[in-house]
Amino acid sequence: MAVKVLIPTPLRPYTNKERSVFLSGTTAGELLNELTTQFPVLKQHLYSGDGTLRSYVNVYVNDDDIRYLQQEQTPVTEKDTVSIIPSIAGGNRQCRLKVEGLTLEIQKTTSKKRIEWLINESPIN
Amino acid sequence: MITIALTQLNQIKAHASATYPEECCGVLFGEEGESGKIVREILDIPNAKEENRERRFLITPEEYRRSEQEAERLGLEVLGFYHSHPDHPARPSQFDLEHAMPWWSYVIVSVKKGMPADVTSWSLDDDRREFREEKIAVDEREARRVMPGVGSGGML
Incomplete structure (x- = not known):
């Protein structure tokens, strides 16, 4: 058949x-x-x-x-x-990083200072 | 190489700018000639991704089926797709690589602070290991309509 x-x-x-x-x-x-x-x-x-x-x-x-x-x-x-x-899918280099229970939106060029701010001071977290 | 009319390239850029800070996406219709792919029509598609639209796009299977049907109606092929990278370089990501099919052209528009910037085109290697950048040839003549009537019903 x-x-x-x-x-x-x-x-x-x-x-x-x-x-x-x-x-x-x-x-x-x-x-x-x-x-x-x-x-x-x-x-x-x-x-x-x-x-x-x-x-x-x-x-x-x-x-x-x-x-x-x-x-x-x-x-x-x-x-x-x-x-x-x-299905056609894609997107940019941004990725999620889970650090001690926090989910951070970062990319390859995100500075260490920015990541520290996201963890310690960002109102989102 | 992929050839695209300047007017269509500008329409893709305008679409990328209009959806900023979210990603836009659309279909490239055309034909393959001796010098490579030639884009004849473009079609904007709504980004079906429900979240993280500033860094992800999705064209559903249903939209893809409609695109294939449209290509057949036009007597063209689906040559590939375009999408934007808001505030990111016009280079494919690992995510793009993992979700790509061979042969198709993936045109990426970088959008910086809402303004369209670089435009690049990429094609997946047969062994799926990497994208190869392909030259974009811009045809500055008016885009040639293949069939009368095309341009309504969602066509850019």
């Missing part, structure tokens, strides 16, 4: 530029496994080192995110369309 899987633009260079491929499988997980077997280089972009789907990689069966169905066990049939849909 072949199920249509839609490939997002940035991954098409790894699928011979195909917008979609037809793969065999009865669950979303089986399709993903088949996809990364046929196109092994996709694995590093879809999965983290621990073998789980990257947090920003969403897999939809028709209009539904498999996270809210049966995840990779979500059943599929040849009438379904499976889509790989990235």
